[in-house]
Amino acid sequence: MKGFLNAVIFLLLFCIPSSAQTNFWDSPNAYFGLKKPGEKPEVFAKGLLADSGIVLGRVGFSSDGKEFYYTYARHWFDSRGSGTKRKIFNGKQWKKPTVLFKDLANPALSSDDKQMFLGGNNSDVWEAHKTNDGWSKPVVVHNK
Secondary structure, rough: OOOHHHHHHHHHHHHHOOOOOOOOOHHOOOOHHHOOOOOOOOOOOOOOOOOOOOOOEEEEEEOOOOOOEEEEEEEEEOOOOOEEEEEEEEEOOOOEEEEEOOEEEEEEEEOOHHHHEEEEEHHHEEEEEEOEEEEEEEEEEEEE
């Protein structure tokens, strides 16, 4: 009986793969594989996001760290040519940014990642909802 019990303990400890899930935020892929931000303000992802103009305004990661949202613009002077882009980690690598919404900026995710609030022209506030296929078409939820 003692030999059987030892065999079971051995199997449980060493032979059965662990099903513990690792935290993506602690993985080498978090933050685009760059240095984890600290207490001292520093430029983040310099040159990595400015693929078509400039990056400005609010940026943010999803709560699991595998999606990143940011505002892009062609220039500083007005909102023409601006919008919100998204980068996604597909389990192996960060994909190139894609345009999520044109003419809407400063993405802010709800704490459950199911809603996104955006700024539009005339200080309107827009809302989109997470779907199985991505994001719904944004609708105005507050007019100036």
